Amino acid sequence: MTQLQAVTEIEAHTILARELTGSEACDQIAEDCALLRSCAWALTDGVHPVHILRLLNLASTLHLARDASRGQLKEALQALSECGDLAELSNGQWLPAPTREVLLGTTDDMRLLVGGFPTSLLTAERATQIEHIGPYRRVRGDALSKELELPQQSLKSWMSHAPDDLREWTQSTLPGNYERHCPTGRSIEIYAPELSPGSTPQMFRWVDRIDKLSGIYLSREELPFGGKRHYAVKIGKGQISGIRTMPPIDLRRLMYGLDLLAEKSVTVEEISGLAETSVVLKSVLPQAEQRLFAALGQLDVPEGKYYPQTWTFHQEHAVEIKKRLATLGVSTFARTHR
Incomplete structure (x- = not known):
């Protein structure tokens, strides 16, 4: 008969970290990201999309810090999207991205492991060879690549394109056909860097009052089932007079551009x-x-x-x-x- 043995919370955290990352010593972001990769893979088999609520619900139940975990996991999910491990689809659906390696061209043959394949599915020996740093995974040499038959992606391609002139690019994103604004009852936040000093992080530059604003702004609206939808809005006389759904662009880069135009760069x-x-x-x-x-x-x-x-x-x-x-x-x- 199998006998169960109780473990302390610290011991449980150590066991979970080792199973997820192959290491007992990595940062909290790395653990959260590893947990999400494993949950996403389990729920999708790597090919079938899963809704964000189902993914977060499973990950939250396995997270040791349950009371504070959901916000952390949302941020980790976004980090995994930005580094190319998980792909956000329409209507709140998520899917593991194809797994590949990115050669960095360093003298020690360091490579990035990118994609939704979780470290927890590797053998203990292979898992310990992966270095987890935040949402990113590094490995030296081609042994893992050969074992998993991983395709390669160039560093330039993986980094994605960035415009040469941020000011010009930002100004080109705001014009367009604006429609009459019909309030939905959901709150809208406006990105207004001119109201904050340069030392204020961008996450605190969103405001919900528009009485002091005039012009064209980036805005966001919280969706009922999680996530946010972004708009460009025209504001005048304390009201939103026009609205336009933002095209699929790099919204974070746009925020830096708006900082630049407002002369309030971080x-x-x-x-x-x-x-x-x-x-x-x-x-x-x-x-x-x-x-x-x-x-x-x-x-x-x-x-x-x-x-x-x-x-x-x-x-x-x-x-x-x-x-x-x-x-x-x-x-x-x-x-x-x-």
Whole structure:
């Protein structure tokens, strides 16, 4: 007869982390993302879409911090979408993305493992060879690629396209045919960077009052079953006079562009050392920049939190990183590491 043995919460957390990631020591974001990959794969068999509510319900029941888990898991789900592991479809449906490897061209033959195939399905030996950093997974050498017969994706293709002139691109996204606004009863938030100092993270630049606003703005509306729908709106005399559904564009990049137009670009701390440079982020990067940072850097986040994020890079990559931040209009302030 099998005898059950009770374990402490700490022991249970250690066991769960080891099963999900192959390691007992990784950050909370990595654990949340690994849990979502495993749940998504179990619910979809890798091919059948699953609704976000069903996915989050299953993941929440398995999360040790149940009271605080749902918000964390939503953020982790978005992170997995942005790094290319899970794909968001229409009507709240999600599906694991095809699994592939991205060669980084480093001297130690580091590769990114991208896609919805969960680490928990690998053997213990293979799982321990994967380095989990936030939503990203790295592995050295081609052993895993050969075993799983993974296709390759170029680093440039995986990073996705970024416009050369952010100001011009932002201005081109706002014009269009606006329709008369018919209130739905659901609250609408407006992205208004001009009302905040540059030190305010983008997540706190959304406002629900429009009496002080005039012009064209990015807005978002909470949907009944989760997720948000984004619009461009015309505001005048304290009212929304016109509305237009936003086309499928990089909304995060648009927020940086709106910051730039409002002359309220976010600030990023830069810490320079002899061999490494770190940047401290308090706002989400656009997809292409997130992927570049993940490919070249090392992420550190406070335990149980998502921000601030500290990315550390070898000096050989620092110039490219700072160039990318400059194209977003980001304002940096430097601190020398001693």
